[in-house]
Amino acid sequence: MDWQKLLTQAGFRISKPRKQVMQLLESTQTPQTALAIYQQLRAQGARLSLVSVYRTLELFVSLGLISMVYEPEGSLGYVPASAGHHHYILCQVCHRAVEFAGTEDLAGLIYQVENQTQFLVSDHLLQFFGVCPKCQNKSKESA
Ligand SMILES: [Zn+2]
Numbered sequence: 001m002d003w004q005k006l007l008t009q010a011g012f013r014i015s016k017p018r019k020q021v022m023q024l025l026e027s028t029q030t031p032q033t034a035l036a037i038y039q040q041l042r043a044q045g046a047r048l049s050l051v052s053v054y055r056t057l058e059l060f061v062s063l064g065l066i067s068m069v070y071e072p073e074g075s076l077g078y079v080p081a082s083a084g085h086h087h088y089i090l091c092q093v094c095h096r097a098v099e100f101a102g103t104e105d106l107a108g109l110i111y112q113v114e115n116q117t118q119f120l121v122s123d124h125l126l127q128f129f130g131v132c133p134k135c136q137n138k139s140k141e142s143a
């Protein structure tokens, strides 16, 4: 995914803070909180405020360029997103976030929820937690 192209197409400038935030997110496999992004960029000498980090993240989320995920302890992190509908699974040991395709496999569950609550389901947020293959191997080695 070319985020710069998508941003320009949506009518937004590729400003320095936007570039810095996206580069940081793309350079890591673990979700980053707004504060962590701010602190790392400041440490690298970037001149931006926490508010502009929040605004940038908000914009990227609204354009579908990044996704919000919940860390095992409940804090909110951000990761780059590929196009289309997808979900995340997070490793509880190394905090790595992996994306997987979300298809119509939830149709049965949504039908059940609608039946039970009489709501019309329009969207959902689904995330799994677990232990990634790398961390599974590590725990085998130490056992
Ligand atoms: Zn792991």
Ligand SMILES: [Zn+2]
Pocket (backbone or CB within 6 Å): 085, 086, 087, 102, 103, 106, 124, 126
């Ligand atoms: Zn889904």
